[in-house]
Amino acid sequence: MGIGDLEEDGEDAEAGPPQPHHLPGELTVSQAEQVLRYTPYGDHKQGISGTLFCTNFKVTFITPNRPVNKVSTQRNRLVGENDIVLNNIDTVYQVSHGRRKKLFPTSGILGHVKHLEIHCKDFRVHSFSFKFTQKNEAKQVVNAIVHHAFPTRLELLFAFDYAGDTTSTEVAPCVPRYKLVEDWETEVERLEAAGYKATLCNKAFRIASSLPECLVVPRSLDNAVIGEAAPQFVEYRIPVWSYTHPGSGASLVRMADTIPEGAHRDVEEKMLSAIALSHISLKRPVVHDLSKLPVTLSDIQTSHEKLRELCMPSSRKEMLSLDANWFSRLEDTRWISVVAICLQSALRVVEDLIDKMLTVVIKEESCSDLAPVISCLVQLLVDPACRSLHGFQALVEREWVALGHHFADRCGLVTSPDTEQCPVFLLFLDCCWQLLQQFPSAFQFSEMYLAVLWDTCVPRSL
Structure with a gap:
């Protein structure tokens, strides 16, 4: 992202690399830099470079040459176009030499992860490469994704950590909860x-x-x-x-x-x-x-x-x-x-x-x-x-x-x-x-x- 872009977006050039947009109660758990994101079903020869974050709510990919992960107003006000909600993740695969290995929360990653595929419940596939990423960063972010995407107790869902803003003055019709x-x-x-x-x-x-x-x-x-x-x-x-x-x-x-x-x-x-x-x-x-x-x-x-x-x-x-x-x-x-x-x-x-x-x-x-x-x-x-x-x-x-x-x-x-x-x-x-x-x-x-x-x-x- 150029200096002109930063000024246009109201960003400070000295503020450091872009960070994901956080909801109230959301925290970054792990991150890995110099990650490549590939186009689904592409040839995997070229990818977009950026930082892959894992929070207690989502996985998000941020590139330095694009605006900071702004919330989409068209589809969902909670997530942006580069966000993957943890609860939307169906399966996570470690890919090596064209072969997929399904990852489970109890297995963990021991060696170097070169390629990762995230299959979502909404039929989307996200493909990432850690070719230029430090080994420990890649391992930590993958382990974080697998751990937080498959909670074993209801209390581990982000809904229990969410601390929404109750001071909003927006006027909207109240949907009855049928508790009264x-x-x-x-x-x-x-x-x-x-x-x-x-x-x-x-x-x-x-x-x-x-x-x-x-x-x-x-x-x-x-x-x-x-x-x-x-x-x-x-x-x-x-x-x-x-x-x-x-x-x-x-x-x-x-x-x-x-x-x-x-x-x-x-x-x-x-x-x-x-x-x-x-x-x-x-x-x-x-x-x-x-x-x-x-x-x-x-x-x-x-x-x-x-x-x-x-x-x-x-x-x-x-x-x-x-x-x-x-x-x-x-x-x-x-x-x-x-x-x-x-x-x-x-x-x-x-x-x-x-x-x-x-x-x-x-x-x-x-x-x-x-x-x-x-x-x-x-x-x-x-x-x-x-x-x-x-x-x-x-x-x-x-x-x-x-x-x-x-x-x-x-x-x-x-x-x-x-x-x-x-x-x-x-x-x-x-x-x-x-x-x-x-x-x-x-x-x-x-x-x-x-x-x-x-x-x-x-x-x-x-």
Whole structure:
């Protein structure tokens, strides 16, 4: 960077080499100078020289002939174009003589690292060379990347270190967190759901740890009945209200499976009767059992891994080969088929909800995976408020966050062999993208917004 550039950017020429932009609570762990960054699938004969940093939040590459890592305003306000968020790293490879060696946090680097490939969950590949880097610097920065990219405990995630600025005076619509009774009552009133009530039956999470303290349940149920029925459902996840269509009076309710060996085998029937009493015409609800869909969590995970392999060829030659029959290979992943299954299931729910004016109970084992996918798609189809930016944010906060989707497990935020990973939220975003392509004028947000959400919530492969 020349003197003129420094003056233009307001930098001091004596300030030393450029440093990465830090978020509050972010610290540089290690760095290596004279690192070469190669263009993905290039010939690796020429690279851009710069400094590679590893912080407790990201890996970032800064070149001396470019502006200091400024935050991008187009895609993500937290990271720049040369940043790799640690939680977005899927695998790290040490490359030698064209062969890849996968690196693990427990293995460590003993010898000299000459070439490094970072494969990300968002299908990007970053390639670095340490040909001109001091051996100890290269080893330290690689070890830091591998160590911090694969945390073994939830408390090691950067979210626990982040110390955001709470003094901002920026005025923005407040997205309800659905922790207060008032948040749920506002939604019940908006949708004219007279047969349902907000209750603190789960206060201090005494019933279910994966449900919010405040829930919306059929008005005929009292807290004692709810507390008695909860142990008969998987993870104590009792039936909870999601939506009521003001025109038909029919509602959308989410319910977990009952435990087969439960003492009260008639508890599900009692819950369905209470839901029927909440209907304006006392109609019995129809149950959509998601276990009968021709797709499982394992199928979704396998399909996503095939999609990842298709989008991340190992060489330029392989990339050109895949491009020749891209669409047939995409079909072979079955990812598009899974998206279609979800959209078709949501449409069947809408038909019962609107055309037949029937309350629909979405039933799933724990009611926290495909249930929020279908529930959100239904509300996007029938409720224009959910297609606004603020409404969509509230929808995700309510159906995914408050009602207990297991993000840490499904997205592989923590390295553990005991959790089942599955990109359920990504599947939902892809379904939204399909709707957005068909009805672009019906949404207040664009595909760029969905892409940023995708990039911030991509699961690690097994």
